[in-house]
Amino acid sequence: MAKSLIELKHIxxxxxxxxxxxxxxxxxxENEFITLLGPSGCGxxxxxxxxxxxxxxxxxxxxxxxxxxxxxxxxxxxxxTVFQKYALFPHxxxxxxxxxxLEISGKSSAYIKDKVKYGLKLVNLDGFQNRKIESLxxxxxxxxxxxxAIVNEPKVLLLDEPLGALDLKLRQxxxxxxxxxxxxxxxxxxxxxxxxxxxxxxxxxxxxxNGGYIxxxxxxxxxxxxxxxxxxxxxxxxxNIIDGIMIEDRVVKxxxxxFPCVDEGxxxxxxxxxxxxxxxLIIGKPGDGKLDGEVIHNVxxxxxxxxxxMAGGFxxxxxxxVSYPVGTKVSLDIIPExxxxxxxxxxxxxxxxxxxx
Amino acid sequence: MSKAIKTIYMIIIMMFLYLPIVTLxxxxxxESKSMFAWTGLSLRWYKEMFHDTQMLSxxxxxFSIAISAAAIATIIGTMACVGIIAMSKRSQTVIMGFNNxxxxxxxxxxxxxxxxxxxxxxxYLNWGTVLLAHITFCIPYVILSVMPKLKQxxxxxxxxxxxxxxxPAYAFRKVVIPEIKPGIISGFLLAFTMSxxxxxxxxxxxxxxxxxxxxxxxxxxxxxxxxxxxxxxTVIFLVVLVILVLVNFASGKxxxxxxxxYEVAQG
Amino acid sequence: MYRxxxxxxFIFWIFVGTVIPLAMIAxxxxxxxLGNFTINNIIAIFQPVHAQxxxxxxxxxxxxxxxxxxxxxxxxxxxxxxxxxxxxxxVFIFILPMWMNFLLRTMAWQVILEKGGxxxxxxxxMHLPSLxxxxxxxxxxxxxxxxxxxxxxxxxxxxxxxxxxxxxEAAYDLGATKGRVLKDILLPLSVPGIASGITMVFVPSLTxxxxxxILGGGKIYLIGNIIEQEFTxxxxxxxxxxxxxxxMVFIVISMAALARLDKxxxxxxx
Numbered sequence: 104m105a106k107s108l109i110e111l112k113h114i115x116x117x118x119x120x121x122x123x124x125x126x127x128x129x130x131x132x133e134n135e136f137i138t139l140l141g142p143s144g145c146g147x148x149x150x151x152x153x154x155x156x157x158x159x160x161x162x163x164x165x166x167x168x169x170x171x172x173x174x175x176x177x178x179x180x181x182x183x184t185v186f187q188k189y190a191l192f193p194h195x196x197x198x199x200x201x202x203x204x205l206e207i208s209g210k211s212s213a214y215i216k217d218k219v220k221y222g223l224k225l226v227n228l229d230g231f232q233n234r235k236i237e238s239l240x241x242x243x244x245x246x247x248x249x250x251x252a253i254v255n256e257p258k259v260l261l262l263d264e265p266l267g268a269l270d271l272k273l274r275q276x277x278x279x280x281x282x283x284x285x286x287x288x289x290x291x292x293x294x295x296x297x298x299x300x301x302x303x304x305x306x307x308x309x310x311x312x313n314g315g316y317i318x319x320x321x322x323x324x325x326x327x328x329x330x331x332x333x334x335x336x337x338x339x340x341x342x343n344i345i346d347g348i349m350i351e352d353r354v355v356k357x358x359x360x361x362f363p364c365v366d367e368g369x370x371x372x373x374x375x376x377x378x379x380x381x382x383x384l385i386i387g388k389p390g391d392g393k394l395d396g397e398v399i400h401n402v403x404x405x406x407x408x409x410x411x412x413m414a415g416g417f418x419x420x421x422x423x424x425v426s427y428p429v430g431t432k433v434s435l436d437i438i439p440e441x442x443x444x445x446x447x448x449x450x451x452x453x454x455x456x457x458x459x460x
Numbered sequence: 461m462s463k464a465i466k467t468i469y470m471i472i473i474m475m476f477l478y479l480p481i482v483t484l485x486x487x488x489x490x491e492s493k494s495m496f497a498w499t500g501l502s503l504r505w506y507k508e509m510f511h512d513t514q515m516l517s518x519x520x521x522x523f524s525i526a527i528s529a530a531a532i533a534t535i536i537g538t539m540a541c542v543g544i545i546a547m548s549k550r551s552q553t554v555i556m557g558f559n560n561x562x563x564x565x566x567x568x569x570x571x572x573x574x575x576x577x578x579x580x581x582x583x584y585l586n587w588g589t590v591l592l593a594h595i596t597f598c599i600p601y602v603i604l605s606v607m608p609k610l611k612q613x614x615x616x617x618x619x620x621x622x623x624x625x626x627x628p629a630y631a632f633r634k635v636v637i638p639e640i641k642p643g644i645i646s647g648f649l650l651a652f653t654m655s656x657x658x659x660x661x662x663x664x665x666x667x668x669x670x671x672x673x674x675x676x677x678x679x680x681x682x683x684x685x686x687x688x689x690x691x692x693x694t695v696i697f698l699v700v701l702v703i704l705v706l707v708n709f710a711s712g713k714x715x716x717x718x719x720x721x722y723e724v725a726q727g
Numbered sequence: 728m729y730r731x732x733x734x735x736x737f738i739f740w741i742f743v744g745t746v747i748p749l750a751m752i753a754x755x756x757x758x759x760x761l762g763n764f765t766i767n768n769i770i771a772i773f774q775p776v777h778a779q780x781x782x783x784x785x786x787x788x789x790x791x792x793x794x795x796x797x798x799x800x801x802x803x804x805x806x807x808x809x810x811x812x813x814x815x816x817x818v819f820i821f822i823l824p825m826w827m828n829f830l831l832r833t834m835a836w837q838v839i840l841e842k843g844g845x846x847x848x849x850x851x852x853m854h855l856p857s858l859x860x861x862x863x864x865x866x867x868x869x870x871x872x873x874x875x876x877x878x879x880x881x882x883x884x885x886x887x888x889x890x891x892x893x894x895x896e897a898a899y900d901l902g903a904t905k906g907r908v909l910k911d912i913l914l915p916l917s918v919p920g921i922a923s924g925i926t927m928v929f930v931p932s933l934t935x936x937x938x939x940x941i942l943g944g945g946k947i948y949l950i951g952n953i954i955e956q957e958f959t960x961x962x963x964x965x966x967x968x969x970x971x972x973x974x975m976v977f978i979v980i981s982m983a984a985l986a987r988l989d990k991x992x993x994x995x996x997x
Contacts, residue, residue, distance in 0.1 A: 157896055177899045184900045190893035194915045203911075204901035255901065466805045473802055476873070477824045480835030484827065487838070536736045543734025555734070558741050561749075564926065564982050566934035568951055569971055572958055573748030576968070580751060596744035599737060657829055659937065664958065677830045681941055685834060693828045700826045704819070 108133045108291055109154060109259060114163035116149055123149045124315045127163070131259075131293060136285050138294040140302040141312035142338070142456060147295045148263060150312075154293060155184045155261050168258075183252035184261040188268075189244045191236045197223075197247050198232030204255040222250035225284065242273045246280075253284070259291045266301060278304045299339045303327060311335050314452035332445050336378040337455035343384075343419055344455060347377035347444070355444060358415025360393050364442035376445040381422040382407070383441035392436030398427045481697070488690035505691040512688055515676065519692070521587065522672040526655035529594035534648045536595075537602030538640075541610050542632075544603075556607075562597045563604070570597060571664035578665065585667025593665040594655045601654055602647035609643030610636075752975075755968035768969020777953060777970060784949040785977070787864055788932035791871035792879075795928045796921070798872070799879035804913070806880075807887045822877055833870050833941045840866055840942075862944035870938040875931055879924035886920025887913065922988035926981045933977060950974055 109131040116124040123146045131137055139147035152158040153165060156177030165173045172180060183204070191200050201222050205215045223229055226246035231239075239247065245265055252260055262281075266274045282305050285292050296302055302309050303323040311318045311326060311334075319326060319335045330336035333344055348356045352367040357377055369375055389395050396414025403409075408426045412419045414435050427433055448454040491500035509515060544552055562570055574593045575585070583589055617639065621631035637644075659674035666675060677689050759765045771777055806821075824832065839846045840861040860866045890913065898908045914921075936951035943949075950970065957967030 155900060157899075177896070178902045178904060182900075184897070186893050186897055188891070188893055190891065190897035192894060192897075192912065203898070203903075207902040207904075207907060251897075251901070469801065470805060473798065474820065477821065477876075479839065480832045480873070481824055481827050483835045483838060484831055536740060539733040540737030541734075543731045543737070546730040547734075555738070555741075558745065561745050564930065564978070564985075566930055566951075566974070566978055568934050568936065568954065569752070569975060569978070570748075572954070572967065572971060573752050574744070575958070576751040576755060576964065577748040592744075596740065599740060603737075657825075659830060674828060674830055677828065677834075678937070681830070681834065682945070685831075689831065693831050697827045701823065704823075 107131070108135075108168060109293070110166040111150070111153070112164045112166065114150070114153060114160045114165070116146075116153065116158060116160050122315065124153075124160070127315060127317070129310065129317070131291060134289055134291055135307050136282070136292040136294065136305055137308045137310065138296060138302040138306040139310050139312055140296060140299060140338075141318075142297055144314075145312040146315040147297075147312050151184075151261050151263055151293060151295045154259070155182055156180050181257055182259045182261060183255050183257040184263065185245075185248050185252050185265045187263045187265065189248040189265075191244055191248060191251070193236050195236070196232070197228070197234045197236065197239070200236070200247060201251045201254055203251065208255070218254045222254040225253065225287075226250045226280070241268050242277065245269065245277065249284070253288065257290065259293060262292060262294045264296050264298075266296070266298070274301075281305055303339070311338065313338075314450075316450075316452050318453065329443055330378055330445060332453040333376050333378075333448050333455040334453050336376075336443070336445065341381050341420055341422070343379045343381060343417075345377050345379070345417055347375050349373045349375045349444060353439075355442065358394060358417055360415060362393065362437065362442060363439045364444060365439050366442075366444040369444055369446070374447060376447055378443040378445060379419075379437055379441060381409075381420040383437055384412075384419060384421045384423075385436040385438075386412075386421065386423055386425070386427060387434045387436060389432045389434050392434030394435045396433060396435060398429050398431045398433060401426060401429050484690050485694045485697075488687055488694045490687060493684065493687060505687040506695075508688045509691050509695075514671070515673075515688060515692065518671040518673050518676040521590075521670050522656055522674075525587065525591050525594055525672065526652050529591055529598050529655045530648050530651040533595050533598035533602050533651045534644060537599045537647060537651075538606050538644055540599070541603055541606045542636075544607075545610055556603075559600045559603055563600045567597075567658075567660040568664075571661040574661065575664040585665055586669045589665045589667070590662055590670065590672070593661050594658065597658075597661060598651035598655060601650045602644075605647030605650055606640055606643040609640040613639050752968045752971055755964050756972040757969075759965055768965050769972065771966055771969055772973045776948075777950070780948045780950045780953050781973070783864070783947070784933050784951065787868055787871065787949070788929050791868050791875070791932045792925055792929045794868065794872050795876050795879040796925065799876060799883055799924065800921075802880055803883040803887055806884050821880060825877060829874060830937065830941070833874060833938055836866070836870055836873065837861060837941055840869075861942065862946060864943075864947060866942040867939050867947060867949075870942045871928075871932045871935065874938065875928040878927040878931075882920040882923040882927070883917055884920075886917040886923075890916050919989035922985050926985045930978055930981055934974060 107130050109129075111127060111129045114124050114127040115122070123144075127146070127150065129150070139150060141147050149158060153160055156172075156175060160173065163173075164171055167180065167182070192203070195203070198219050201219045202215050205218055210218070219232060220229075223231055226249055228243060228246055228250070231243070231247070236244065236247075245268075248265070266277050269277060278301060281292070281294075285305075292305075294301075294305065303326075306323055308320065309323055309326045310320045313334050319331045321329075326335065327339055330339060330342075336342045336344055345357055349369040349372070350356055350361070351371050352369075353364055355362050355364050355366075355375070355377060385392065394414040396412045396419070398410055399413050399418070400411035401408060403426070404422075407422045407424050410421045410423065410427060412421050412433060412435060414433075419435060421435070486498075488505055489501050489503070490498055491502040491504070544555055547555070571593070574589075574596065578585060578589045578592075613636065617635045618631050621635045622628070626634070657674070658672075659678060662672050662675055663678065666672070671679070673689075673692065677685060680686060680689070756768050757764055757766065759767065772781060802821075860869070894916075895908060895912060898912050903911070934951045936949060936955045939947050939949045939952055951974075954967050954970050954974065957963045957970070961967075
């Protein structure tokens with residue numbers, strides 16, 4: 104049974120008039136890679152900083168291994184942080200940076216030397232002890248920051264959007280590195296990001312946040328395949344979100360057409376939000392599927408073609424490895440398992456984000 | 461360190477800083493000439509201020525030199541910044557190094573060296589030589605104020621203007637100057653302040669002819685300073701205070717103000 | 728291209744206003760009244776009167792600089808962490824005194840420290856013995872500290888403000904105590920500001936003659952006083968220049984040390 108390591112109970116935090124977290128509660132288990140995912144301002148970084156001890160909640164408590172650490176200062180918590188901008192000490196070299204925490208805990212110089220070597224090896228920076236910080240690339244600095252935190256053997260590692268400044272290839276490499284580290288070290292990772300790809304790749308559990316509230320919590324597959332509201336559906340991956348009417352259990356009406364689906368418990372003849380992922384739509388010849396339409400847009404992305412198909416009065420986003428030129432008449436179909444039904448948004452935070460370019 | 465200790469420390473330092481000023485202001489209202497005994501409240505020194513010809517001429521000299529020196533220094537300094545930025549890194553470092561010499565040098569050395577030069581080249585020491593001397597030490601302050609703004613600006617906007625068809629002169633006038641205006645203004649004010657408050661350089665380059673407020677005060681140090689000078693200083697101080705407070709409330713730009721205050725009060 | 732010409736007036740001014748005058752001092756320093764080459768003006772520093780003055784100046788300047796630093800650093804730290812309204816305002820309060828004429832402010836200390844002055848009157852009312860520091864080197868140190876304290880506070884304050892808060896948080900995150908953070912993070916990273924502050928206090932303190940005149944009762948001679956006299960009352964410009972050259976050695980040493988410690992030139996008071 105998973106043991107709870109960190110617990111946040113009813114945390115409220117406001118900055119001036121801005122309430123960032125309101126009655127926020129969260130349980131983090133041992134040896135878990137949990138990601139707080141959401142847009143800027145959703146409260147994820149504040150949550151992380153409260154766990155780290157850099158902010159004190161206005162209300163609520165923080166528990167670590169069952170003990171109340173709400174008022175414990177950061178230098179006394181057995182938790183270490185990897186900062187977004189790395190925060191390496193510019194006047195010390197790589198080795199001194201990594202050794203900093205160890206020297207404070209009074210370890211012997213032999214131990215420190217070994218541990219620094221171990222830390223560098225762990226992040227694939229062997230031999231970098233004497234390098235100056237300013238001579239390192241972004242990726243290297245990031246890894247030094249991680250080594251600096253890890254060598255102190257914290258029970259929990261906090262990571263605040265550490266991959267944000269890296270380019271795509273490097274970011275992808277680092278994602279695998281982080282997974283490897285977590286498995287090798289067996290410690291809990293609490294990771295904060297606004298990038299859903301990072302969240303889906305690395306996490307055991309994803310907590311999607313918006314406006315200071317948890318919108319949904321679950322494994323990456325659950326979040327992606329079964330979003331619970333429009334915000335989550337829209338934030339994670341591409342999606343088609345369309346109004347529908349739940350006729351009865353397992354039957355939904357979209358674009359005046361009946362579709363069998365697998366969700367229950369949404370009532371009879373109730374308006375709902377329906378989510379269908381673009382890669383789940385099946386393109387066929389006119390008349391073969393449930394809706395007939397026409398391709399109005401086609402862009403080659405590399406991995407697939409991204410097409411917009413007008414069918415049933417709705418502009419569907421469809422992704423397919425086969426290309427259908429603009430103007431082709433087609434039909435769309437979908438298997439029941441790929442239709443996800445969600446409640447209509449009950450608050451502003453549950454709505455999909457409106458991006459006005 | 462507890463909040464209480466910090467507050468007490470700040471207050472003690474503040475008292476230390478303001479004690480002489482308050483003392484002076486108080487004694488400017490003193491009936492008698494004495495700086496030790498309070499004989500009663502009086503405005504006589506303030507009234508006398510307006511009749512003392514020696515003092516009036518000193519006031520005139522001080523401010524006429526300050527405004528002229530600051531203006532000329534600002535022009536030369538701003539032009540210099542524009543020119544220097546277009547130079548190679550090497551040349552820039554060398555020239556900026558030379559620019560720093562008057563700043564870091566002792567004012568006594570600046571004063572003496574200028575005096576020797578003036579006399580060697582046959583200048584009589586008068587208002588003109590003081591002005592020239594002031595310009596010399598004012599220019600570095602202007603450059604120090606304008607350079608960072610110019611560097612911060614970067615070639616971006618200027619190049620964008622050229623791209624849109626502007627001539628260099630036009631681009632300059634319409635794009636660069638407005639952006640660095642805060643630096644120019646603070647440079648001017650900084651130079652003005654340094655000039656008003658200067659004593660040592662003026663002391664050596666004035667000859668026997670003219671006095672500025674500072675040299676007038678110094679000449680009276682041995683015999684006891686007439687409180688008219690306290691009155692004058694109090695007036696200047698209060699005028700400046702009011703101006704700065706008004707500027708403070710008029711603009712609303714935090715970081716600019718901070719910079720401005722630092723620079724302006726170097727004197 | 729023609730932009731570089733804009734800096735010509737300035738370059739001309741540097742040459743005429745700084746380079747030539749310094750050359751003049753060198754010329755006078757190495758010649759006698761008749762214009763013949765001599766090093767007498769330089770070795771004059773070893774005469775007891777001059778050596779004493781230089782020694783006293785160095786000593787007082789070092790003490791004042793040290794006192795300024797000890798007062799300024801905690802002050803800069805407090806200002807950095809202060810949340811009293813806008814930071815600009817707090818700094819403003821500390822800079823405002825500089826708007827009162829420097830001579831008068833120094834004079835005011837004479838008033839305050841005199842036998843019958845405010846300070847002693849205050850001490851007497853508290854039944855403490857009166858302190859007679861006027862006209863002693865201690866008074867001169869007081870004057871130096873008073874006049875130059877802001878020049879030490881501002882660069883240090885600026886340097887501290889430039890330190891990224893994240894770095895300080897990282898130090899705490901790794902277990903550092905407040906003392907550790909001060910020693911290992913704040914002090915090393917504020918060195919450019921400290922170096923700048925030290926130079927801006929040491930050089931004026933070393934070379935002042937005004938402060939010693941006003942607060943020393945005319946009896947205490949610093950190197951600045953001697954040089955000033957040679958140019959005004961004694962009219963021995965050669966000797967004065969020679970002694971100035973000696974004094975400038977110390978100024979140059981300070982400037983060189985500053986350049987070493989503050990390579991990027993960022994420890995300015997602006």
